[in-house]
Amino acid sequence: MSKDVRELRKVTGLTQKAFADLYEIPVSTLRKWEQHEATPPDYVIRLIAMSLPSVDDNLLRISDGKNDYYYDETKREVMDRYGNHIKVKFELGKIKKHNLPIYLRDLFEAFYDAQNRFDRDCEYDIKEDILWS
Numbered sequence: 001m002s003k004d005v006r007e008l009r010k011v012t013g014l015t016q017k018a019f020a021d022l023y024e025i026p027v028s029t030l031r032k033w034e035q036h037e038a039t040p041p042d043y044v045i046r047l048i049a050m051s052l053p054s055v056d057d058n059l060l061r062i063s064d065g066k067n068d069y070y071y072d073e074t075k076r077e078v079m080d081r082y083g084n085h086i087k088v089k090f091e092l093g094k095i096k097k098h099n100l101p102i103y104l105r106d107l108f109e110a111f112y113d114a115q116n117r118f119d120r121d122c123e124y125d126i127k128e129d130i131l132w133s
Helices: 005-012 016-023 027-034 042-051 100-127
Strands: 060-063 068-072 077-080 085-087
Touching: 005 016, 005 027, 005 042, 016 027, 060 100, 068 100, 077 100, 085 100
Parallel strands: none
Antiparallel strands: 060 068, 068 077, 077 085
16 A cells, blocks of 8 residues: 555544544554554554545545545535545536535535534533433
8 A cells, every 4th residue: 555654644644642532543553653663553544544535546536725625426415534424415517616615615514513512412421420311
């Protein structure tokens, strides 16, 4: 494979800690891989690369100038650079090219907001003894 772990992490824009947490890799192991003190198995690099839409040449890249999104026409899914997948109802090839990045930015901002609320609620639930009804 032509990419190494550091390149794959840089594609995501994540810190070493965030990337290690996402893929359940000890940070110390990730650092060794990135500094070429150790080599990850090829299958690990392939699995990480497969989860990142930006390294898949079969996906349509859509950019709003700040963020890149990826569209898998066969699955009717859009993805962000972190690999979050959202199913879409419409064939995006029919949407006006100027409007599509705006729609995707709004979609993913709503997704991130919902994800943050969910994480906050779960964290609160773990800390507090509350049963909702």
